[in-house]
């Protein structure tokens with residue numbers, strides 16, 4: 001069953017074409033990896049999916065569970081079960097992490113038609129999920145992402161993913177800035193959430209993440225489109241030979 | 252020309268001292284609107300009084316007949332109620348033995364006023380009008396060596412259209428005292444001109460929270476002069492949300508070593524409101540600290556001003572003075588002015604200042620929305636965060652929620668109006 005279908009997506013920013021007839025299909029149960037040089041449009045793709053202002057399609061379509069995504073606001077997309085782990089998570093000084101997490105958790109529950117948790121039950125649940133990601137209580141008392149280290153920010157993104165239990169997650173360079181131990185913890189966190197009804201798209205530069213999160217399909221993105229797709233071996237090939245050969249082959 | 256005004260102030264004061272008080276209880280109220288500052292006056296450039304001065308306002312001289320609901324914010328506080336600028340004993344709570352209310356002698360505060368050798372104070376319309384119009388001068392004295400656990404809540408009520416009311420309150424803390432005061436300004440007066448003097452004796456602590464919430468057509472020209480002795484600590488916080496025109500002006504004199512003054516505030520401005528936080532802190536002795544931190548949220552066609560001045564005298568080495576203002580604009584028709592002023596004559600000082608004005612951060616709104624929070628709700632969360640930071644920084648933890656709730660209805664109104 002397809003969860004996400006992107007067809008011939010074209011998008012420009014400041015009259016500069018960034019995405020050029022990009023197509024991508026993701027089915028339930030699949031893990032996809034998108035690799036590609038800096039500036040090829042990977043983050044733009046993730047913002048476009050999440051519905052950021054200014055990232056509207058010029059042409060093409062996106063459907064999610066057969067719903068046209070392009071007409072929906074970011075919060076509506078999130079409530080349907082789309083999650084983006086930001087490459088650069090945003091600091092929210094003054095917003096308590098625990099309150100923020102409770103707010104998004106209960107809002108998602110409400111949309112799923114499930115019962116919201118009381119404050120106490122939520123705290124218990126949060127503790128358990130946070131512990132699995134080696135997130136200390138102390139961090140949850142701070143403001144959202146405020147003064148977090150790079151690694152803490154990335155773990156906090158995965159914590160949100162775990163609480164929201166999305167249908168599809170796009171992880172934009174979640175591995176960058178993580179040491180090996182943190183990488184393991186984060187990957188395990190993602191793998192634990194994976195099941196046959198949801199899907200994950202990881203955007204990364206490095207094969208090393210894919211040792212932990214095993215992709216079914218690997219895409220190479222360059223200059224706003226996907227130029228090659230293959231199985232996990234494609235990532236190994238890129239790791240060994242770089243992008244240049246694939247890029248040349250295409251031209 | 253400035254000199255003339257200064258002279259005029261003193262002649263008013265003299266007239267009032269010599270002729271009127273205390274031998275002649277039937278003074279003639281005097282409200283000379285024509286002598287008020289013009290926009291050419293630097294201190295009043297952003298807050299213009301012309302429209303108000305052209306109105307036909309008469310000092311209200313009415314015995315109160317009405318009954319008022321006194322809505323305390325703190326359950327066990329001691330209320331002191333002023334109606335039409337006059338103390339209403341029967342509406343107020345009974346005082347503790349260590350708090351004394353007395354009618355003051357002019358000599359008591361003439362000396363303090365003279366300490367503020369500053370033209371902008373002496374030209375202040377409230378100083379002039381309240382000294383000549385006020386019928387009685389109240390001093391609330393907190394006796395030395397006492398910690399007052401119950402906060403005092405002072406209510407300013409009453410007033411009618413086309414009239415002015417002129418409360419005068421002198422808050423006097425004895426040595427080694429600890430006092431918390433809430434000041435409510437909730438009048439219907441065309442002009443409310445509260446004049447307050449705060450005297451902190453050695454090693455005293457005052458936390459004073461002023462809530463400006465006058466009715467929509469009111470003008471409030473609140474003026475507070477504070478003198479702080481050694482090791483004493485003034486923590487002042489103003490929340491401005493009401494009235495058509497509200498200016499909270501404070502002059503704070505640090506005249507004892509190791510003393511501290513925090514003159515912070517929040518303004519929440521909607522419709523055609525004009526809000527002004529003006530503060531001058533004078534560091535006259537070494538080793539004192541001050542902060543003037545102001546945050547505001549402006550919607551619709553509202554305007555706001557922050558004027559913060561720090562003067563550090565040559566003697567006042569090791570001064571730490573911090574100044575900051577931040578405004579969030581919800582509408583492109585709103586206007587926010589910020590005028591920081593540092594006058595530093597000492598060399599060993601740490602002074603920081605900064606001012607920012609901007610809309611809510613689009614990246615932050617997007618981040619919250621991407622987690623399923625609606626844009627409207629995201630704005631509420633971000634404004635709350637903006638204000639919460641300020642509230643935590645400025646007031647005791649135990650009052651945090653009370654003040655936060657005082658901002659809540661106004662914020663919801665601001666956002667609802669922007670949304671339309």
Ligand SMILES: Nc1ncnc2c1ncn2[C@@H]1O[C@H](COP(=O)(O)OP(=O)(O)O)[C@@H](O)[C@H]1O
Pocket residue numbers: 013014018036037038039040041042043044045
């Ligand atoms: N807000 C923006 N304004 C202008 N150009 C942008 C903006 N965001 C991205 N770009 C441009 O879009 C291209 C793709 O960027 P990005 O999606 O961040 O690539 P990647 O994530 O693959 O490194 C780059 O050329 C970048 O400079």
Ligand SMILES: [Mg+2]
Pocket residue numbers: 042043044087172173
């Ligand atoms: Mg990127």
